[in-house]
Amino acid sequence: MVDFARVQKELQECSRDIERSGIKVVPKSDGNLAHLVGTIPGPIGTPYEGGTFQIDIALPDAYPFEPPKMQFTTKVWHPNISSQSGAICLDILKDQWSPALTLKTALLSVQALLSAPQPDDPQDAVVAQQYLRDYQTFVGTARYWTESFAKTSSLGIDEKVKRLVEMGFPESRARSALETVGGDENLALENLCSG
């Protein structure tokens, strides 16, 4: 059984500190402490700055003696995070986990990972290659993904879809086109016209 007393305390501790760390952990649904949602702000001075990233957290039965399972639900362009699934490649979430770590410290480590990518141990080979070979483009793409997916203020994807639909494209195609180009409306339009 998950140690819910500890999880409860962790959540309290985290919310007390939210002003300073910006890190938030809340239950995904009421009354189920085994499934949580974490939120981390993109670190300042990185292409992720200004974004807010959501992370799905599933606690295994033996938590805290086994690591929590974490996965980005917000799309991120980063060598150690899968651009497809959001899976995170981070040692403390695997064999280097210690029961003395908490959800907050784990999320802080994820945040640190955003500022210090390790392209030599990649989760997403495409991103890692781009990071190593063409850093400028990498920064551009990462910033763009942050703008498109990690900002509530930015134009929502739904509105873009709506506009493309108004131009006469079917909604499903418009949505997938936007997804493949990472949310850029013009690129999506080009894509739709050529396809």
Add this chain to the structure above:
Amino acid sequence: MEDDCLGTDDEFYTSDQEDDYSIEGLEESIDGLENDESDTQWIPPKGTTTKVITQESLLAAQKEDLRRVMDLLFLREHHARTLLIHHRWDVEKLFAVLVEKGRAFLFAEAGVTLVEHQDNEPLLPSSTIMCAICMEDVPSDEATKMDCGHCFCNSCWTEHFVVKINDGQSKRIRCMAHKCNAICDEAVVRNLVSKSHPNLAEKFDRFLLESYIEDNKRVKWCPSTPHCGNAIRVEDDLFCEIECSCGLQFCFRCSLQAHSPCSCLMWELWAKKCRDESETVNWITVHTKPCPKCHKPVEKNGGCNLVSCICGQAFCWLCGGATGRDHTWSSIAGHSCGRYKEDKEKNAERAKRDLYRYMHYHSRYKAHTDSIKLESKLKETIQEKVSLSESRESKNRDFSWVTNGLSRLFRSRRVLSYSYPFAFYMFGEELFKDQMTKEEREIKQNLFEDQQQQLEENVEKLSKYLEEPFEHYDEDKVLDVRMQVINLSVVTDKLCQKMYECIENDLLGSVQLGIHHNIAPYKSKGIEKASELSACWVNKVNTSDKDLPFHCGTNGGSTEPEHPSGSGSSYESGCSSRKRPRKEGPGGGFFDLNLPAEVVDRN
């Protein structure tokens, strides 16, 4: 290592004068031979370094290594074990790291933390501490501080241990603190886990104990099925063949049946080849075509390329496609193909040649293996013959030459049968294709085959003489048979030895990749029987140790004194041409307290 107690193993390594017979000088050597081989039952000489480790002696087996490390580094047992597990029970390597990189490095690398606790003020039983794991305040007597100084509550420790043990990480359970590399004290683990999960605590103990087998290149489980429960420990030479006390003979390196002079790789390939008859399959694919209708393989037995299957379907032999029945010599109705014929013929020839080659070696290998089986029956009849002869009035009542000859026959027969798969690979194209020129290969093959042939002749002769009804012969004739058998025994032994020398030096030694084909050395006296490691001295030497995870009773079963009688035996008299260095046992070490006093005194 040094548990051979008597320190006399230098004797048996050097004493092969007795084996220096020549056929001319046979007369004077006969006595030597008989003394030499009077024990057909292979008695482990007192210096046998190969040990059987039973459930009971497993603890004793590792005690010695543990003690060496504990004594040198002034450590407690669990720290010594942690170090040894980290270094896969290689004490020499561990000491080398100590010398080269120092104590601190050795400890840190293995996760041994020895902190001098300045803050060692005893926690008052009434006080509470905050456990950083469950985030509760717990009374300090319900918390445990590890050697590394980290303190957590007992229930969190227990939970942590349970998860790790179930995860198969018993051998290296680290402290719960983040980035603390320290390995937890096994006594604490055992103590805490056994309170709530006694079964798991047992499992933990077993994992720790068996680490000595699992993580140790010198120790291997006996591959018997059903498993006899034993493990075998060898010293120095890991390329050897061993007989476990359960009777199973196996190659220590690959755990398959004893197969020298085949190398492990050769034997693996050979066994696989025999198993799936891949040559037959190969032949079928090349020589037959599946009928397009019933899919049975069809072989063409002559005639033109329009083939009809027994199911009635006609098809083109060249491309395998179904056709009509109307055809001429040059074309088949409704069909036209006919390229690459030459290619296919080449393939067919090749497959045929490979198959014949395989069959050649396989039939000889099989013939000798079958002979071994038949000759095993000979053992019983020979016993009868011997007892019959012994009951007769005769000057000569010593018939040990018969049983000795029989053992020699078995051993030589073994060598002979395994020499065929060896030759198959040595002179085939699979392993050493580009390592020899065609001429070189021919010369070497001739050299080897000459030896093989000589051995074969003598083995057959030996077999013939042993089958003679000597129990009905008169005395002179018996003496004659005796002479022949003894003579042939010596000759086959020599020939086996020479064949191994040839294989190791002239054949495998000369090819580049031969290094991957180390073979177990020839043992004139047959495959070495591992002697049981006595479990008992531990009780006497180490009674001070309170951490014995399981009790090795004084009736440990395996406590025979290790044959202190007899002077230097020549069991290693066989081929010693191996170039790999063999360490002579250093002698010293522990006294076996089970030995008679006069034997211990001799030291």
